[in-house]
Amino acid sequence: MSPLISVIVPHYNDPVGLDLCLERLRAQNYPAADFEIIVADNASPQGEAEIARLINGRAKLVVVRERGAGPARNGGVAAAQGSIFAFTDADCQPDADWLAQGVKALESHDFVGGAMRVLTAEEGRMTPAEAFECVFAFDNEAYVQKKGFTVTANLFCPRKVFEQVGGFRVGVSEDVEWSLRAGTFGYRIGYAPGALVGHPARRTWSELQGKWKRINAETYALVLTGPQGRLRWLLKSLLVPWSALAHTPRVLTSPRLSSAEQRWSAMRMMYRLRMWRFFDALRLAS
Numbered sequence: 001m002s003p004l005i006s007v008i009v010p011h012y013n014d015p016v017g018l019d020l021c022l023e024r025l026r027a028q029n030y031p032a033a034d035f036e037i038i039v040a041d042n043a044s045p046q047g048e049a050e051i052a053r054l055i056n057g058r059a060k061l062v063v064v065r066e067r068g069a070g071p072a073r074n075g076g077v078a079a080a081q082g083s084i085f086a087f088t089d090a091d092c093q094p095d096a097d098w099l100a101q102g103v104k105a106l107e108s109h110d111f112v113g114g115a116m117r118v119l120t121a122e123e124g125r126m127t128p129a130e131a132f133e134c135v136f137a138f139d140n141e142a143y144v145q146k147k148g149f150t151v152t153a154n155l156f157c158p159r160k161v162f163e164q165v166g167g168f169r170v171g172v173s174e175d176v177e178w179s180l181r182a183g184t185f186g187y188r189i190g191y192a193p194g195a196l197v198g199h200p201a202r203r204t205w206s207e208l209q210g211k212w213k214r215i216n217a218e219t220y221a222l223v224l225t226g227p228q229g230r231l232r233w234l235l236k237s238l239l240v241p242w243s244a245l246a247h248t249p250r251v252l253t254s255p256r257l258s259s260a261e262q263r264w265s266a267m268r269m270m271y272r273l274r275m276w277r278f279f280d281a282l283r284l285a286s
Contacts (some may be wrong), residue, residue, distance in 0.1 A: 006082030009090050010064075010072035012042040012283035015054050017091035017200075024056045025088075030099040039090075040064050040076035052155060070168035073152065077162065085162055087155040093198040094167065102156040109190025111157040111182060113150020116140045121197045124258070126201075129208045131266035132273065133201035134256040136247075144191040148180030161187055165285035172222040173215065208269070212277055220284045230285055237281035244274040250252040 007025055011018050016040065025037050037059035041051050051063050064075030073087060086102055088094055098114065105112040116138035120130045144150050152168070152175040165182045168174040179189060202208045223229045223236075251257070252268045 003159075003176075004082055005030075005036045005084045005086055005103065006076075007035055007075055007086045007088065007099070008040060008076035008080060008082035009037065009059070009088055010076065011044065011051070011090035012072070013044045013046070013047060014090050014260055015051070021088070021090050021092055022055065023093070023097075024093050026058055028094070029096045029097055029100045030103075035059060035086075035099060036081060038062060038076045040072040040079075042067060042069070042072045047183045048176045049149055062076050064168075065146075068154070068170050070170050070174045074167040077167065078118075080159075081130060083159050085155075085157045085159060086196055087157070088150050089199070089201055090152045095196035095198070098197060101196075102147065102154075102192050105190055105192035106156055106158065110187035111150075111155065112192045112195070113140050113144040113156040113179075114156070114192045114195030116151065116154055116199060117196060117201045118256070120201065121200075125205050126262055126265070128265035128269040129205060130201040130205055131257060131262045132208070132269040134253045135192045135266055136270070137201065138199055141191055144189055147176075148183055148189055149176045150189065151175050152178070153199060154195065156192070156195070157182075161224060162201070162222045162243050171218065172225075173197075173218040176219075178224055191197075194276055205269075205272075206242060208273060209276065211279065216277060216280050216284060220281070233281065234285055237285070238277055239277045240281065241274050244271045 009021060021167050039055055039059045039085050040062045043063060043065045044051055048063050060079065062079045064072045077085060084100060084103060102114055103114055118137050120126050120136050138151060140151055142152060165185055202211055220233055223233045246271065248267065251263055251270060257266060258264050259264055
């Protein structure tokens with residue numbers, strides 16, 4: 001009998017993260033016979049044989065040579081046998097009740113985004129980038145309930161919904177685009193607070209800058225698909241530096257930060273990053 005759930009994990013060049021992710025998935029409080037794990041490897045430099053050795057029977061391996069997490073996820077779907085798809089990422093650490101809670105939430109929603117928790121290397125000794133991410137990264141509850149999308153690191157979707165909506169696109173913010181496209185078909189998104197996934201924080205400025213360079217480029221490509229996209233992008237970009245002022249109280253009161261030093265470092269990183277995002281946005285528009 002085919003598994004009820006297909007867990008799809010895109011992977012590229014992160015064997016340590018993938019190993020831990022697979023350990024967490026195999027430890028789910030869900031009948032092992034009722035789910036399969038598919039690792040969609042994006043042609044990692046370690047090679048197929050080494051990735052297969054790392055997986056060591058814990059998952060089915062699919063090699064997807066078209067670059068990008070979207071194509072990798074689509075390749076995983078093509079090999080999936082389940083009636084429900086559960087998406088997470090190779091650097092993520094799903095909670096033991098992740099599958100059970102996500103599937104339960106699908107009883108009252110058409111597709112579901114779960115809760116995200118930002119993980120740091122040492123809770124009491126955060127880098128400025130980690131402190132910033134603890135405040136602002138992966139607020140999936142707000143994404144789902146206020147913006148109508150979920151991150152693809154924590155997405156549950158019945159096969160029939162995915163087949164009608166279609167696969168993930170390349171070159172845009174795929175989580176936003178896919179979720180909003182699902183909405184145009186009339187499907188309702190829901191939030192599952194018990195379906196928890198941990199995601200490591202970016203630890204350095206270069207890692208944070210790389211993340212936002214990708215997000216800016218993908219978001220710009222998505223905005224251009226709408227009417228007067230370039231103008232809307234420019235107007236929105238003008239607000240980015242000023243948003244740091246509006247979000248200063250959020251940094252000062254965040255329960256994730258435990259010291260004045262952490263709050264100060266998070267604030268400095270916020271102002272630096274917002275200014276960088278502003279100039280990068282102008283670069284894209286020009």
